[in-house]
Amino acid sequence: MMKRTVLAALAMGLATSTSAFAQTEIQWWHAMTGANNDVVNKLAEEFNASQKDYKVVVAYKGSYADAMNAGIAAYRAGNAPHILQVFEVGTATMMGAKGAIKPVYQLMAETGEKFDPKAYLPTITGYYSTAKGEMLSFPFNSSSMVMWINKDELKKAGVNEIPKTWPEVFEAGKKLKAAGHSTCGFTSAWTTWAMIEQFSAWHNVPLSTKANGLDGFDTELKFNSPLHVKHLEKLIELQKDKTYDYSGRANTGEGRFTSGECAIMLTSSGFYGNVKANAKFDFTSVPMPYYPDVAGAPQNSIIGGASLWVMGGKSAEEYKGVAKFFAFLSDTDRQAKLHQESGYLPITKAAYDKTKASGFYEKNPVLQTPLIELTNKEPTENSRGLRLGNMVQMRDVWSEELEAALAGQKSAKDALDAAVSRGNQLLRQFERTVAR
Amino acid sequence: MRASQDRSNNDLCRHWGLNHMEKRAHFSSKTVPYLLLLPQLAITLIFFYWPASQAIWQSFLMEDAFGLSSEFVGFDNYRHLFAQPEYYKAMSTTVVFSLAVGTLSLACALLLATQADKKLRGGEAFKTLLIWPYAVAPAIAGVLWIFMFHPSLGTLSQPIRALGLDWNPLLNGNHAMTLLVLSATWKQISYNFLFFLAGLQSIPRSVIEAAAIDGAKPIRRFWTIVFPLLSPTTFFLIVVNVVYVFFETFGIIDAVTGGGPAGQTTTLVYKVYADGRVGGDLGGSAAQSVILMVIVIALTAFQFKFVERKVQY
Numbered sequence: 001m002m003k004r005t006v007l008a009a010l011a012m013g014l015a016t017s018t019s020a021f022a023q024t025e026i027q028w029w030h031a032m033t034g035a036n037n038d039v040v041n042k043l044a045e046e047f048n049a050s051q052k053d054y055k056v057v058v059a060y061k062g063s064y065a066d067a068m069n070a071g072i073a074a075y076r077a078g079n080a081p082h083i084l085q086v087f088e089v090g091t092a093t094m095m096g097a098k099g100a101i102k103p104v105y106q107l108m109a110e111t112g113e114k115f116d117p118k119a120y121l122p123t124i125t126g127y128y129s130t131a132k133g134e135m136l137s138f139p140f141n142s143s144s145m146v147m148w149i150n151k152d153e154l155k156k157a158g159v160n161e162i163p164k165t166w167p168e169v170f171e172a173g174k175k176l177k178a179a180g181h182s183t184c185g186f187t188s189a190w191t192t193w194a195m196i197e198q199f200s201a202w203h204n205v206p207l208s209t210k211a212n213g214l215d216g217f218d219t220e221l222k223f224n225s226p227l228h229v230k231h232l233e234k235l236i237e238l239q240k241d242k243t244y245d246y247s248g249r250a251n252t253g254e255g256r257f258t259s260g261e262c263a264i265m266l267t268s269s270g271f272y273g274n275v276k277a278n279a280k281f282d283f284t285s286v287p288m289p290y291y292p293d294v295a296g297a298p299q300n301s302i303i304g305g306a307s308l309w310v311m312g313g314k315s316a317e318e319y320k321g322v323a324k325f326f327a328f329l330s331d332t333d334r335q336a337k338l339h340q341e342s343g344y345l346p347i348t349k350a351a352y353d354k355t356k357a358s359g360f361y362e363k364n365p366v367l368q369t370p371l372i373e374l375t376n377k378e379p380t381e382n383s384r385g386l387r388l389g390n391m392v393q394m395r396d397v398w399s400e401e402l403e404a405a406l407a408g409q410k411s412a413k414d415a416l417d418a419a420v421s422r423g424n425q426l427l428r429q430f431e432r433t434v435a436r
Numbered sequence: 437m438r439a440s441q442d443r444s445n446n447d448l449c450r451h452w453g454l455n456h457m458e459k460r461a462h463f464s465s466k467t468v469p470y471l472l473l474l475p476q477l478a479i480t481l482i483f484f485y486w487p488a489s490q491a492i493w494q495s496f497l498m499e500d501a502f503g504l505s506s507e508f509v510g511f512d513n514y515r516h517l518f519a520q521p522e523y524y525k526a527m528s529t530t531v532v533f534s535l536a537v538g539t540l541s542l543a544c545a546l547l548l549a550t551q552a553d554k555k556l557r558g559g560e561a562f563k564t565l566l567i568w569p570y571a572v573a574p575a576i577a578g579v580l581w582i583f584m585f586h587p588s589l590g591t592l593s594q595p596i597r598a599l600g601l602d603w604n605p606l607l608n609g610n611h612a613m614t615l616l617v618l619s620a621t622w623k624q625i626s627y628n629f630l631f632f633l634a635g636l637q638s639i640p641r642s643v644i645e646a647a648a649i650d651g652a653k654p655i656r657r658f659w660t661i662v663f664p665l666l667s668p669t670t671f672f673l674i675v676v677n678v679v680y681v682f683f684e685t686f687g688i689i690d691a692v693t694g695g696g697p698a699g700q701t702t703t704l705v706y707k708v709y710a711d712g713r714v715g716g717d718l719g720g721s722a723a724q725s726v727i728l729m730v731i732v733i734a735l736t737a738f739q740f741k742f743v744e745r746k747v748q749y
Binding site for chain 2: 249
């Protein structure tokens with residue numbers, strides 16, 4: 001009798017453990033830190049609690065570039081994750097890797113999950129779709145470039161209106177400098193993104209041919225135009241007395257805004273959480289400045305951030321789980337909440353409308369700034385987005401040339417010409433490796 | 437004096453196990469010696485020859501990051517490399533960087549070691565403290581230096597700026613290089629210090645005392661006795677330091693300057709890393725590694741052929 005109970009208990013135990021084992025695991029590799037890391041963990045927890053068949057397992061893999069390289073290395077070793085978070089500049093590389101990835105539109109069609117590509121904001125999904133509008137990766141955290149303003153310091157310096165155009169920003173920078181900001185009138189983080197990529201889209205001038213690469217890998221860089229040269233010349237001139245002061249290639253210089261050193265800074269709208277937590281002054285964000293003498297400016301901005309790529313070579317059952325997870329992420333309430341708490345852009349129209357209707361933006365205008373920029377005008381060939389191969393390295397090359405120009409070693413024209421020709425070499429090399 | 441130096445040389449030789457009287461072991465079977473060599477051979481094959489041959493093979497290929505397609509392109513990667521002005525710039529940067537780091541770290545370590553070798557109160561504590569930086573990971577060392585010297589946030593750059601120097605490693609290549617040399621040197625001093633100290637301690641006191649009795653002043657004693665007797669250590673350290681600056685500094689460069697501004701701190705090894713890992717250009721990166729390997733092999737061979745002659749074992 002005793003024996004039988006033990007056996008029964010054992011059998012019960014086995015049964016439960018096998019049923020737990022039958023749960024399909026979905027690996028999700030990401031690059032989110034701090035508050036954003038909590039968001040990722042919470043999403044996985046909620047999804048796992050919402051159903052029994054699939055379990056999303058998250059793993060932090062370092063910086064954006066690290067996570068992408070880890071995914072690529074894992075693919076080469078034959079154990080890629082199911083979902084890989086890749087930043088927007090890695091898009092062309094991922095797209096070029098046919099066979100290594102599973103396009104999202106295919107995934108959704110094959111698994112039969114509810115999926116309406118029209119439900120998503122086109123300015124965001126356009127970045128991650130083919131020319132035919134087929135969604136290749138699933139947008140996750142999107143942001144855009146905005147101008148952050150320290151309202152207290154502007155007031156002290158006698159700048160009564162928040163500058164809208166570049167000439168106004170230059171003036172404000174000079175006033176701030178005169179009012180004691182001797183090391184920094186205004187500045188920018190992600191400098192190539194601000195001063196080359198977003199600058200081109202915002203002024204409706206091409207960054208490169210073929211709709212900035214969206215229509216083909218045989219694209220050629222164009223950002224050595226007179227407008228680009230004029231803008232860089234101005235920055236070089238202002239760098240001399242630190243009315244403009246360079247803050248580095250990535251966002252490590254963002255602390256100069258929260259510390260109060262720089263009262264005007266162009267950087268990602270994703271800076272929101274950091275500013276909210278650390279700034280001890282009245283702040284806001286406004287759309288990027290523009291040159292009023294450029295016809296049609298401002299156009300619309302382009303997005304940054306990251307999307308989720310589904311890796312190839314997994315089983316149908318696993319893909320079913322991934323598709324269910326994406327459907328879970330697209331839920332309107334969830335998207336609206338995610339957007340309001342994290343500061344990322346909502347990816348569906350319904351979530352945007354819901355947030356707008358709730359009166360959220362009246363209280364939090366900062367979160368609407370990137371959306372105003374993105375939807376400012378119907379996107380053109382120059383402002384749909386960009387898709388350049390070897391983009392991670394390309395940004396380093398552009399930064400090198402910008403740094404040489406700002407340090408006074410090269411003229412604006414020479415630096416931009418060199419950035420274009422060195423960038424074109426990288427593009428041709430990328431084209432060679434993916435074209436076959 | 438001469439005789440005592442010869443005697444001490446022999447002491448030192450025994451100490452270093454470089455006795456000229458070779459001992460021969462005789463094995464009855466022919467396989468045993470090979471079996472005994474096997475573990476070492478296996479390690480060398482697996483961890484040196486295999487990856488090195490992979491790199492050479494890869495340097496003739498053009499491949500995408502995922503390894504989905506690869507094409508044999510012959511010497512294209514090399515040709516492409518030597519057509520880049522940036523590559524020559526990286527070479528000259530490497531020469532400046534390695535000379536600066538090598539000289540500084542050896543000189544500082546030697547100075548510290550000679551001072552620590554004296555009888556000091558609390559000398560053990562100093563020695564331990566001096567060895568600590570070696571345990572710090574390169575990237576962390578880099579971040580520590582950034583905290584001190586970031587142009588506007590750094591704790592030490594504010595006093596520097598207050599002195600009127602426009603300290604700005606973000607745009608000024610010389611400032612960036614200075615910062616990098618300081619952090620790479622700081623990291624390597626401990627290692628050199630440890631070996632110099634061991635070398636100094638193995639120099640027999642009697643030799644130095646004899647010289648002192650003959651009336652040689654400390655500086656003369658150092659240059660005529662201590663320094664020549666340290667030469668095996670110095671030579672060993674030169675070789676190790678060259679390998680260090682050539683191969684192991686990319687972590688620090690990545691953390692401190694990221695190769696900037698304007699590529700002015702991009703050394704050869706950093707370029708291998710940037711092109712291969714960041715750029716996903718494995719063929720070009722492999723070609724660079726092969727060239728780097730050839731340079732280091734040539735440098736080491738040169739050192740053994742010409743510098744080692746001056747070494748007194």
